Amino acid sequence: VMTKYTMQSTRGATMVVATLILSLTMMLVLCTHPAMGFAPPNSFATQQTHHHVFQSASILKSSNDNSGDEARRLKEKADQYRNEAEQLRLSLGLKRIEELKDDIVQFMTTEEFGSTEQEQKKFTELKARVEELVRSSVGNEEAEAMLAGLSSFSSNNNNIMPVQSSPSSDVNVALTEEEMKSAIALLGSLPIPVKDTLAKTAGYPDYDSIINLEEFVNNLYINKDASTEKLRRLYFQAFAKNIPGGTDIVVKDSNEEYEIEGLSKAIQQQIDERMQNSTRAMELFPRVVQEADEAILPREIDANVVFQLLDRTTFMAVEKPMQVEGGYIIRGENKRKTATQLLEVIDEKLAKESPQWQDSFQISFVEIYADSSEQLFEDALLITPNKFAPMANKLFAGVVTAISLFSSFVYCIDTFSENEAVMQRLKEASEQATSGIVGAYDLTWFNELLVPMLVTLGLAQGLHEAGHLVMSWSKGIKMTPPTILPSQALPYLSFQNRIKTSPKDYTDLYDFAFAGPVTGLTVSFIALLFGLQLTTEVDQSVAQLLPSLPVGFITQSTLGGTIVDLLLGGGDGILINQDPSTQIPLHPVAIGGFLGMIIHAFDLVPVGSTDGGRMSQAVLGRVWHLTFSSVVFTILFLSSLFNDGFNLLLGFLFIYSFTQRDMEIPCRNEIDRVDTGRAVAAFVSWVLAALILCPL
Numbered sequence: 001v002m003t004k005y006t007m008q009s010t011r012g013a014t015m016v017v018a019t020l021i022l023s024l025t026m027m028l029v030l031c032t033h034p035a036m037g038f039a040p041p042n043s044f045a046t047q048q049t050h051h052h053v054f055q056s057a058s059i060l061k062s063s064n065d066n067s068g069d070e071a072r073r074l075k076e077k078a079d080q081y082r083n084e085a086e087q088l089r090l091s092l093g094l095k096r097i098e099e100l101k102d103d104i105v106q107f108m109t110t111e112e113f114g115s116t117e118q119e120q121k122k123f124t125e126l127k128a129r130v131e132e133l134v135r136s137s138v139g140n141e142e143a144e145a146m147l148a149g150l151s152s153f154s155s156n157n158n159n160i161m162p163v164q165s166s167p168s169s170d171v172n173v174a175l176t177e178e179e180m181k182s183a184i185a186l187l188g189s190l191p192i193p194v195k196d197t198l199a200k201t202a203g204y205p206d207y208d209s210i211i212n213l214e215e216f217v218n219n220l221y222i223n224k225d226a227s228t229e230k231l232r233r234l235y236f237q238a239f240a241k242n243i244p245g246g247t248d249i250v251v252k253d254s255n256e257e258y259e260i261e262g263l264s265k266a267i268q269q270q271i272d273e274r275m276q277n278s279t280r281a282m283e284l285f286p287r288v289v290q291e292a293d294e295a296i297l298p299r300e301i302d303a304n305v306v307f308q309l310l311d312r313t314t315f316m317a318v319e320k321p322m323q324v325e326g327g328y329i330i331r332g333e334n335k336r337k338t339a340t341q342l343l344e345v346i347d348e349k350l351a352k353e354s355p356q357w358q359d360s361f362q363i364s365f366v367e368i369y370a371d372s373s374e375q376l377f378e379d380a381l382l383i384t385p386n387k388f389a390p391m392a393n394k395l396f397a398g399v400v401t402a403i404s405l406f407s408s409f410v411y412c413i414d415t416f417s418e419n420e421a422v423m424q425r426l427k428e429a430s431e432q433a434t435s436g437i438v439g440a441y442d443l444t445w446f447n448e449l450l451v452p453m454l455v456t457l458g459l460a461q462g463l464h465e466a467g468h469l470v471m472s473w474s475k476g477i478k479m480t481p482p483t484i485l486p487s488q489a490l491p492y493l494s495f496q497n498r499i500k501t502s503p504k505d506y507t508d509l510y511d512f513a514f515a516g517p518v519t520g521l522t523v524s525f526i527a528l529l530f531g532l533q534l535t536t537e538v539d540q541s542v543a544q545l546l547p548s549l550p551v552g553f554i555t556q557s558t559l560g561g562t563i564v565d566l567l568l569g570g571g572d573g574i575l576i577n578q579d580p581s582t583q584i585p586l587h588p589v590a591i592g593g594f595l596g597m598i599i600h601a602f603d604l605v606p607v608g609s610t611d612g613g614r615m616s617q618a619v620l621g622r623v624w625h626l627t628f629s630s631v632v633f634t635i636l637f638l639s640s641l642f643n644d645g646f647n648l649l650l651g652f653l654f655i656y657s658f659t660q661r662d663m664e665i666p667c668r669n670e671i672d673r674v675d676t677g678r679a680v681a682a683f684v685s686w687v688l689a690a691l692i693l694c695p696l
Helices: 002-031 044-063 065-109 116-137 140-147 177-188 192-201 213-222 228-241 261-282 300-307 339-353 394-414 420-435 444-475 506-535 558-569 588-603 611-620 622-641 648-659 676-693
Strands: 315-317 322-324 327-334 361-369 377-385 483-485 494-496 548-550 583-585
Touching: 177 213, 192 213, 261 361, 300 327, 300 339, 300 377, 327 361, 339 361, 361 622, 394 444, 394 483, 420 444, 444 494, 444 506, 444 588, 494 588, 506 558, 506 588, 506 611, 506 676, 558 588, 558 676, 588 676, 611 622, 611 676, 622 648
Parallel strands: none
Antiparallel strands: 315 327, 322 327, 327 377, 361 377, 483 494, 548 583
C-alpha cells in the first residue's frame, strides 16, 4: 500500500510539474520572437540591429549626401535578412517544442510504470530538454529567472536524482558477435584506471569484480550516454587508487569540485620514483650507452616517430616515450608472436614513413628493471643511436698496445733467465758486441728458440681475432681494432675488441663471442701437446738451452699442470710435487701453448664484457648475467686471497675492473635467448676455463 501511494504521489507531482514546464516553455519561446508579433519593440536584439543599421546609414550619408537612397536600400535589406533569420529560428524552435510536447504528453498518459526510479529518470530527461530549450531561446539571465520559478529547476533541490545504472544481464543489447569480440579485445588492452572507470560507469565496484565480460559490455553499452563530469569523477577516483598515496585523496561530488592537492603530491611522488627507476634500468647498460654524446642522442620528436607507429597489432605501449640516459624507453607489451617479428614490422614502417630515421637511430627490444615490486624486470623498446663510439682514446689505446707488445717480448725472453747455459752465452755475445768486433757474435741459436714461442702465442691469438673478424663480417657487426691489455704474470692478458654496432640478437652476439676464444684455446691446447712431445724428442745439446717454467707457475692450472705431469712425468706427480721454485725445461712451443691456454681461458670467464661475459649475457639475459657475473667475480676474488705465489687471478681482476666490467651494448633483440645447443656449449666452455684457471 505504501509503495502504491508513493508511486501515485510521485506521478501526480510529475504531471503538475511537467504541465507547468510545457506551458512556460511554449509561452516563453513564442514571446521572444518578433515575427509572431509578441516581442517588445525595445528588446535588446531589436535595438542592437537597428542601432548598427542606422549607424551604417548615417556614416554613408555624412560621407556623401547623394547616397541616401543607397543607405535606405541597405537598411531594408538588413531588415529582410533579420526577419528571415527570425522566421527560420522560430520554425526550428516550434519543431523542437512540438517534439517535446509529444514526449511530455506520452509521459503523462502512460499507465504502466516499471518503478519509481524509471519515472524519475524519464522526468529528469524531460527536464533537461526543457532547460536546454529555454536557455537556447533567451539570454542566460532571463532563463535563470524563469527556471528559478519552478522548484524542479532549483539548485537547492536534490529530491530528484538521476538513477545510476547497475549491472544487469536481463537487458538485450543489439551488438553483433563481431562487435562483442572487438569490444572485449579492446578492454583487455586498456590501462587499469580506464578499466575501473568503465566498470563503475556500468555499475560494478571495479574491473576485477567483473565475472562475465559480455554482460559487462552490454551494461556499458546501456550507459553509453553517461555525462562527461561523471566519467571525469570516476576516472579521477580510479586514477587516484592506482598511484602511490592515491587512496588518501578526497573526491567531492558537490559541484564536481576535486581536492587535487593530494593527487598532485602523489603524482609527483610517482614521477620521482619513475625517474629513479629509469636510472636504475639503465644501470644494466654500459657507460658507452649511458654517456653517449648528446649531439647524437635521439630527441623527443625522434622518439615520437616510433611511438606513433605503435598500435594494438604490434606493441601496446602503456606510456609515452620516457627519456633516460642514452635515449628513450617505451614500456609496453609485444603483440606479435616473437620479438623478431615485432622489430621487422617496426623497421618496415619506419622505412616507409621516415626513411632517414634509421640512418641515425635504432630500436632495441630489451629487458629493464620493472617499476612494480611484483616482478623483477619488464620488456621495453629502447631508442638509441645506431653507433656507439668507444670511450677509450685512440692514442691511449695505441700506447697501451705498444707497451703490452714490448712486455710480451720481454716475458718470453725471461723464460730463459733460469737457464745458466743460455745466460752465459748471451753474456759472452753482449761482451763481444760492446768490444766493437763485427761478426764476432751469433744469436741465431737463440732466435731459433725464441721465435717458435712468439709464433705459437701469435698464431693462437691471431686465429682468435680471425674468428671474431669472420663472425663480425657475416653478422654485420662493426668492431674496433683490438687493444692489447698488459699483464704482470703473463705475456699479455687479452686482446680487447669493442663492438660499435648492435648485433641483431643474442644468437649473433653469442656466435661473435664464442668463435674467438674457443679457436685460440683449441690452437693453444694442440700447441701444448705438440710442444710436450717435442720436449721429449730434442737432443741433449738443445735440451741444455730450453726455456723453463717454475713448478709453482705450472700448478696454477689444474688442467695444464696435469697434462704436463702426465706427458713428462708419467702422471705420478713427480714433477708437480717438487718445490714451487724448481724449473721445468719445456720446448718453446709447449710454453707458448701453456701460456696461450691460460690467456684464452681468461677470455672465457663469464664476467662483464669479456667474450665469456658476452656468452653469459646471450644465454642468461642482461639481468641474470649481472647476477651470475657478480657471483663469479666474488669467487675469483676470494680464491685469489688464498693463493700463494703466482697470483694470476688477482692480476686479471685488477685489469678487468678498469677495462671490461661493463656489460655489452644492447642487441636489437634481447628478448629471445639462444638455443639449447649454444647454452650447453657455453656451459662446457666455462667448465673448461675453470679447470684451466683453478690451481692444483
